[in-house]
Amino acid sequence: MEGADNRKQAGFTLVELIIAMMVAAVVLSLAVPAFGDIALNARRTTVVNALVRDVHLARSETHKRARTVSVCASDGGRQCALTGQAWHLGWLVFVNLDRDEPPRVDPGEPVLFARPGFEQGRLTANRRAFHFRPFNKRSTAGTLVYCDRRGSPAARAVIVSATGRPRVSARDPARRPLPCP
Numbered sequence: 048m049e050g051a052d053n054r055k056q057a058g059f060t061l062v063e064l065i066i067a068m069m070v071a072a073v074v075l076s077l078a079v080p081a082f083g084d085i086a087l088n089a090r091r092t093t094v095v096n097a098l099v100r101d102v103h104l105a106r107s108e109t110h111k112r113a114r115t116v117s118v119c120a121s122d123g124g125r126q127c128a129l130t131g132q133a134w135h136l137g138w139l140v141f142v143n144l145d146r147d148e149p150p151r152v153d154p155g156e157p158v159l160f161a162r163p164g165f166e167q168g169r170l171t172a173n174r175r176a177f178h179f180r181p182f183n184k185r186s187t188a189g190t191l192v193y194c195d196r197r198g199s200p201a202a203r204a205v206i207v208s209a210t211g212r213p214r215v216s217a218r219d220p221a222r223r224p225l226p227c228p
Contacts, residue, residue: 087195088201090165091195091201091203094165094168095215097162098138098191098213099205101118102177102205102211102213103213104140105117105159105177105179106179106186108159108179109181114142116141116159116179117140117176117177117178117179118138118139119139119177120133120137120138120176121138121139121161122137122164123137124137124139124158124161124163125139125158125161126139127152127175127176132171132172134171134172135168135169135170135171137161137162138161138162139160139161139162140159141157141159143156143178148178149176150176167195168195169193170192170194171191171228172189172192173190174189177189177207179211185209186210186211189207190204190205190219191205194228199224202217202225202226202227204217204218204219
C-alpha cells in the first residue's frame with residue numbers, strides 16, 4: 048500500500064455546514080436592524096447639520112451685506128413655497144432686499160444657496176420662513192423638526208433663537224417630546 052494516501056480529507060460535513068449557516072443567519076438577523084439605525088442616524092445628522100450650516104450662512108451674510116437674509120422652504124430651488132410647511136422638499140437662502148412677507152425671490156435678489164429636498168424623513172417648521180436682520184435687530188425665532196420612520200423618540204429639532212443662533216435638541220423649547228406627523 049505504498050501508493051495509498053492515508054491523510055484525512057479536510058473539509059466540512061453537511062451537518063457542520065448547516066449549523067454554520069444557521070449561526071450566520073442568527074447573527075445577521077441581529078445585526079441588520081442595527082445597521083438600519085446607523086443609516087437613519089447618518090441621514091438625520093446630514094439633514095440637521097445642513098440646516099444648521101445654512102442658518103449660520105444666513106446669519107453671517109445678513110451682517111456682511113447689512114441686508115435682511117431669508118431662509119424659506121422651497122420646492123425646486125427657485126422660489127419660496129407658498130405654504131412653507133414642507134421643508135423636506137428643500138429650502139432657499141436669499142438676500143430679501145424688499146423684506147417682503149411672505150418672502151419671495153424677486154428679480155435682482157441674490158440666491159445664496161438652494162438646498163435640494165431629500166426623499167426619506169420629513170422636515171417641518173412652525174414658521175413659513177426665517178428672516179435674519181442686521182444691526183442687532185430681532186430675527187425670526189422658531190423651530191424646525193426632522194422626523195423619520197422611528198417617530199418622536201428619534202426626532203431632532205433645530206431651534207432658532209431671536210438672535211438667529213441655531214441649536215439642535217431632542218426636545219422642543221418647552222422640553223417636551225418633539226411632535227412627528
